[in-house]
Amino acid sequence: MPDISEPVLQLLLAATVAGPLVGAVAALLPAPPGLKGKSPDQAVLRHGVVVTGAILLLTLALAAGFDHSRPSVMQASTDISWIPALDIRLHLGVDGISLPLLVLTALLTFLCALYSYFRPPTGASPKAFVALLLLLETGTLATFAVLDLVLFFLAFETVLIPMYFLIARWGGAAREQAAGKFIVYTLLGSVIMLLGLLLIGLKAGTFDMVALAADGGSSLSVTVQLVAVVAVGLGLAVKSPMWPLHSWLPDAHTAAPTVGSVLLAGVLLKMGTYGFVRILLPATPDGLHAFAPYLGAFAAVGIVYGSLVCLSLVREGGKGDLKRLIAYSSVGHMGFVLLGIATMTPTGVNGALFANVAHGLITGLLFFLVGALKDRTGSTDIDALAGVAGAALYGRAPRLGALLAFAAVALLGLPGLAGFWGEMLAMFGAFQPAAGLSRPAFLVYLGLAGLGTLLTAAYLLLVVRRICMGAVPEGAPPLADVRGHEAATWTPLVALTVLAGVWPAVLLGLTDPAVQKLLAGGAS
């Protein structure tokens, strides 16, 4: 590992967070002479690629400079007072928990920008598209990098507007409604969350996450913790999304453009679970402890519910939409993440964090694939794709078909691929939950989760069978197979999926010490 000094790291992190914002503003301005490109649209899309690429490089450099021997320590910390009146500080930093998410975000955003460069979004002007994309990136990166409660909330909110417009302006069917539903649900959750955050901050006397984690909730009464966990948890659960607060997600996914879906599933959902780990777990352990069984229960129900809905969507004549199906599968998979957190054990939380990243990679890939499918066939309706005039990908576009199958099996948790470890660790955690939590209850959850994995396998295999297999219809126009830019976009995701599957330690080594520290009440 190259040795990068701390001040440089600080700069890197700050640039990572602020860079996209600057890029977003720049995107709105007319291109400077010399960078005009073929057309204004092309220039601005290229601008997007450049900026996100630069950010990706920055995060990679950050990861490289990160002291991997001490992942539990906040590194690249910047701590500047911003609004002394409210005791809000510009406190940035990365540790083993946030670093993977930062890299994942930067990567997915870059891939999205790249994809959009070759396939410009249909709808309003690309200028706004790029600006929004970059704004979205700022928000998500900031969410993972900030260490101040109010700032976290700010970052959490920042993603709302760009996502809303991405869906509402460049989306598909019923986009306005879906976008509205998305933003109302999340905002409703997040204002309640704000109240909880304020409660924590005001009662504990600081908004600083590091200080709160070090404090371990000792300066908060149990009542305060309970109220705070309900309030904050509600906001995070909506975002995660936890059953039964998930109903915005399928609509949003269905309506969103490919890029929106990728980022939504790959990054945005992670913000919720990250919040659980980063804020609730260390700052209000007693409160979370009281609610963990319920969280676990909702998570388990979510897992089963998600898979059942997917099953009903995939069955013949179910009029299922492929994007909707993936959305529901996300509900199920995020259930695993939540279950892992609910166990409050290092194993479970590590699993949750691993599953988080894995889900981001795989679902991102899946949405890209579905987007490509939609480009080619004009539809995401499973029945249409599986019918007589259907896709029959193995026959008509074998590489695309193979990739789809790969993503599907990765998602269902095939050992050796990324999806496996997270879910398994989460279930391990549930087998032996933290002291004081009802073991029988968690064993039931474990059973439900197990059932869920089976159902997941069932519907994903059905998807593969219905879409990839089948005879090539007579006289059907040939479907274009994986194009160059598509390959470029998807390869990193595939590679990382495999890497994380075969070498989970690369991730777990980062998260585990940090998780241990968080669960131990901040003592390192």
Add this chain to the structure above:
Amino acid sequence: MHLAYPAVLSALLFAIGVYGLLARRNAILVLMSVELMLNAVNLNLVAFDVWLSTTLRDTLHGGQALTLFTIALAAAEIGIGLAIVLLVYRNRGSSDIDRLRDTAETEADDDAEATAAEAALAADEARAATPYDSPAEKAEAAR
């Protein structure tokens, strides 16, 4: 003289004023009701002032001073109020406040133009709902 007399009188005046304010429909009468209320307050202030100075709790005569200002205030209000009522009367030939419905939000505001604009919105939305549901349509759009 007992403090109760002016106090009760003032309360009555104020109550009449409130009644007039709520029940009268002619703007001028409403205006007069408001003046009645203000004068009730004046009476109150003066009576309290005298009472307070006899008990030496207020040697500054704040009540009287405020009364003078209230009188001036009432005059200014009447001045502007009458001007506005006159303006209303000139513009519409009536000063019945119940018939002032021009700025109120009514169905009448939903004229043809409004319906058209909203219909355009809806159409836009509908188009968004089915962008290119079939390849054929998409092809057509591409052409």
Add this chain to the structure above:
Amino acid sequence: MTVLAGEYFRSYAVVGLLAVVGVLFVAVAFGAGRLLRPMVPTPEKLLTYECGVDPVGEGWAHTQVRYYVYAFLYVIFAVDSIFLFPWATVFAETEYGATTLVEMFIFLGFLTIGLLYAWKKGVLTWT
């Protein structure tokens, strides 16, 4: 505690008495007149008088009122001048002179500007 200054009201009590006397005088005069005068109403007599011809239209006819502007002016100025009196009484106090004089000129300035405004706006000239 609730007795308001008695002395203060005494002089007004006499004035009130005088008012009662005055009302009595009027009542007596009207009463006497009623006894002395004839009462022979006829429709013609009770008709509104308009130079001897039959009245046209209603008595409370709408007329174009030019005077309301003066009413405004009056309301605005006259009520302002109530401030003059209490202030006039402290004028004599020592040490108040200069301050009060300045305040007076401010006050007069306001009135003058108001008057100037009305005058320049042509309120005081009829077309």
Add this chain to the structure above:
Amino acid sequence: MNDVLDVALRLLVLLVAFLVLPLVVGQAEHKTMAHMQGRLGPMYAGGFHGWAQLMADGVKFVQKEDIVPAEADRRVFQLAPAVALLPYLLVLAVLPVGPGESGSGVHVDAGVFFVLAVMGVGVLGSLMGGWASANKYSLLGGLRTAAQLLAYELPMLLAAASVAMAAGTVSLSGILDGFQWWWLPWQIVGAVVFFVAGLAELQRPPFDMPVADSEIIFGAYTEYTGLRFAFFLLAEYAGIVILCGLTTVLFLGGWHGPWGADGLGWVWTLLKTAVLAFVVIWLRVSFPRMREDQLQKLAWTTLVPLALAQIALTGIVKVAIQ
């Protein structure tokens, strides 16, 4: 008991004065006008130069039928003359005629306030009459009355304020106590403004537009007959007495005179009032009626600025002599 007697006596004297003085002014007007116009005026009633002419008029008025027009607002119409008349009685009560406690009917602290406020009520009588008559001319007359009141009340008030400022009190007897001879030139502008404004409020010529017979018959009083009409007339002359008395008290030093102020102060007051009353009559004979807009213009562009200037002058002198 003595108190009661004292009060009763004062009231009686006031009532008598209130009834007699206006008649004296009225008779004086008859005769003065006549002589100025080269005629004799009333000569028969009562024998000596027709001194009882007005009483004869009064008797005639009482005997006349009292007509209330069918269209009129009956109550208001009937009340109006009383409203016009009575305020002057109250004002008369507070005018100090001589020095000391016994000098006036009643001593009121806020004298200037009281006087100006109550005098304002008198005009209400004309307004009521004008409105209640249900006659276009009456209405017009009433409106003109109102406009005139509005226009001239202000200069009157300001001029009075100037005197109050000079004396440092609003009590009428207080003002007289503080009077010095040199106030006369000092307050002369205020005096003229006050007097002219008062004339206008009384609708005396040349400010008699509201009753301009050539245009609107007899203004607010068109429909009145008999005793009620007489009351209006009485009110007008009572108004002259009050105005002149008030001007005397405020600006001319009231009971102050070159000699004999202590015992014969009331004579000085009456004398000055009489001279002023003569001026009122004189003006009627000498000046043509002013047009409505000229009336307003005079008030707003001449009298008000003059009154303001007077106040400024008073203030400056007051501070200067301290």
Add this chain to the structure above:
Amino acid sequence: MTAPAMAALAQPALAAQAQSVDWLAITPPTLTAVLALAVLVTDLFLPERRKPLLGVITLAGLAAALLTLLPLIGENRATFCVAEEAGGACSYTADGFTLVVQLLVLGGALLTAVLSQAAVRDDRLPAGEYWFLLLASAAGAALLPASRDLATLVIALEVASLPAFALVGLRRGERRSSEAALKFFLSSVAATAVTLLGVSFVYAVTGTLHLTEIAERLPAADPGLHTLAQAGVALTLVGFAFKTAAAPFHFWVPDTYTGAPVPVAGYLSVVGKTVGLTGIALVTVLAFPSYGEIWGPLLAVLAAVTMTAGNTAALRQRPGRRHSAVRLLAWSSVGQAGYLLVPLAAAAYTGAPDEAVGATLAYALMYAAVNLGAFAVVALVARTRPAGRLTDHRALYATHPAHALALGFFLLCLAGLPPGVVGLFAKVAVFSAAVDAGLGWLAVVMALNVVVGLVYYLRWTALLFRPAADGATALPRAVPRPLTAAVALAALIGVALSGAPQLILRFTDTGLF
């Protein structure tokens, strides 16, 4: 003249003692008032074609008045005090609170003035009167926060309100303008009467009009007068609540705003509201601290009802209706008034009412800038599409990208969402005041309202970026320069505050009084 005359009147009973007047302290409102008169007189002697000069004078004067705030920073000056032996209470105080509110109202007036330059010319409003009334109202509003006795307070309130009635009705031939003025006028004067009744009760109980004296004497008042005192406190607040357009006294707001010239509506929504809030803040925190159990719940309920009423009505606004844009802003301003009341209610429950008031001020400052900005863009659209529908803003981005972005930014600030960071933090300040005071339920109600608010603000924002409807004629590209200047100024303030919210939020942790 009111303050000096007032003080002079209050004096006579005492041994005379000439008052020294701290001219520097009273400069901001005085300068504005003098300027108002100067404009009025200048107008009389100015030929018709030179009338725009008046607007320039107004701008310069307001800017100068703002500058006169500078030397007062950090100084606690008080003037028009009664003699020491009579308690020594002062009628005029230029402390932190005063300065902030004066900054707010004078700044708001300045923005309004910039915005009005075009309106005065286009709507053929009488220039002299318009500028005079605006300045006069601003002078009253600037006097209000400094007043420390109830008489001055009421007078300042009226000096701020009375010209505003006339401003609303200034479009002479317009039916709706005069009607709006009448509605505004009647509800406002009724409010004043109620306030005055409350004041008279408070006076009866305490025998003083000075706020600090009232605070001292209220707890020690005769127990027999307790009910009277309670009634006085409640009535005084009710009157101010009317001015703030708190529910259930808010019905005049949308009608008045739609009838008034657009800049005036903006002015009312900002300065008018501030005036009411300032009154409430002064009266509650300075005069009635001992009656917190009366006004605390009263204000809390008022806040909850107000924001709910305003936001629901705004949500139900149909985009195609005439004047729906201004009406939406009007209803939303009612909702915002509810938010503004929250910290004031919280002030009853915390040990540090100053800081709660600071949260209101911070919010009000933010609101002033962005709301006036929003009105500026609405005025721009209404120039060519006088019906003022929300749908008229459709595709604004296509013709006026900068203006559309600015409006979007303003609306998001109002909604409290990034990129309107300052709006978000202002809301955070309000929330934390509520949470700190233990008003959890109010915080939750407000949270729900914020979501409701978001829906309609966002709907409007989305409209700006929609493609134009088929057959719709585009807006002319040319925009009067003052309008753009107003938008730019507001946007600049908004962006600057978004970067450094501390600029306004610091009022939440400094002692203002």
